[in-house]
Amino acid sequence: MKGMTIIVKKTTQLIAGMVFLYGIYVIIHGHLTPGGGFAGGVILAGSFILLILSFGSDFIRLTKEEAGSTLYENLAILVVIVLAVSGLLFGTRIFFLNWLPKGTVGELVSAGILPLYNIFVGIEVAASILTIFLALVIFKEESSQ
Amino acid sequence: MEIAISIITGLMIVGALYAIHARDLLSAVIACGIVGYGLVICFLLLKAPDLAIVQIVVDTITLIIMVAVVLDSSREEPFSKPDAQGYISIATSILLIVVLFYFFKIATESLDAFGSGSLRMAGPYIEGATEKTGSANLVTGVVFDFRGYDTLGEATVLVTAVLGVLTILRIKGKK
Numbered sequence: 001m002k003g004m005t006i007i008v009k010k011t012t013q014l015i016a017g018m019v020f021l022y023g024i025y026v027i028i029h030g031h032l033t034p035g036g037g038f039a040g041g042v043i044l045a046g047s048f049i050l051l052i053l054s055f056g057s058d059f060i061r062l063t064k065e066e067a068g069s070t071l072y073e074n075l076a077i078l079v080v081i082v083l084a085v086s087g088l089l090f091g092t093r094i095f096f097l098n099w100l101p102k103g104t105v106g107e108l109v110s111a112g113i114l115p116l117y118n119i120f121v122g123i124e125v126a127a128s129i130l131t132i133f134l135a136l137v138i139f140k141e142e143s144s145q
Numbered sequence: 146m147e148i149a150i151s152i153i154t155g156l157m158i159v160g161a162l163y164a165i166h167a168r169d170l171l172s173a174v175i176a177c178g179i180v181g182y183g184l185v186i187c188f189l190l191l192k193a194p195d196l197a198i199v200q201i202v203v204d205t206i207t208l209i210i211m212v213a214v215v216l217d218s219s220r221e222e223p224f225s226k227p228d229a230q231g232y233i234s235i236a237t238s239i240l241l242i243v244v245l246f247y248f249f250k251i252a253t254e255s256l257d258a259f260g261s262g263s264l265r266m267a268g269p270y271i272e273g274a275t276e277k278t279g280s281a282n283l284v285t286g287v288v289f290d291f292r293g294y295d296t297l298g299e300a301t302v303l304v305t306a307v308l309g310v311l312t313i314l315r316i317k318g319k320k
Binding site for chain 1: 197202205206281282297301
């Protein structure tokens, strides 16, 4: 896959960081405003897809990137399961128990364990969608050779 | 509001029908976009911003990937005239549609009006959720606390999908 013109490249350089930041905002504020792990994760993956589409596939080492995103995806889903099991160790021993202190409603650090779930599900979704996209691109590159 | 939703749903049906019958694959993909973005407006009118955000982002990413795939392929869809078996299939599907509409009409008569009464389980969720979970966004409280198993299942489905894609789309073996 070849890169696009210099106008597209410059615009992407300016915008991709902001898209990434917005994804992080949506994930972190998931327990306060609409959004959350799934939506924010897809926005994060969107910033990477924007970069790959505009700069072409020789700019980033695709196979290395794919190995990294697969690793992050599997680690994130593992952390989610560990967090869910941690409810079995504290308090009233229920799977998916919200055992951390709740704090005051409406503050950024509140709602106990829910922001942690949001963050790790966000990483998992972002890495999954990026991995699927990279697998499609690599498949095309390898089959055209 | 019901009129607006009806108009948008009609537009979505038109877009879906056009996507089936379009000769050019690129216009079919764009017509699929009408369905997705119409659904976004429906979610916003029904006061579900969480769903609207997820739908608009996922729809955009899917559209980008599909456009990239279509631009790389031949873009022309092979079209053939239906033969005898095709006409039998068409008649069967029309019969099925009539039967389904009949039972759908019977079923909707015994339901509450659209959007009026909440379900039996939704009442306790809405009443005590903010105190129980400490989350200002009720949807996150339900998704990650009351219905944690569902969310774990969704995340696992994504992981399984990635595993399937990586297994199928591999030409050279990994060292």
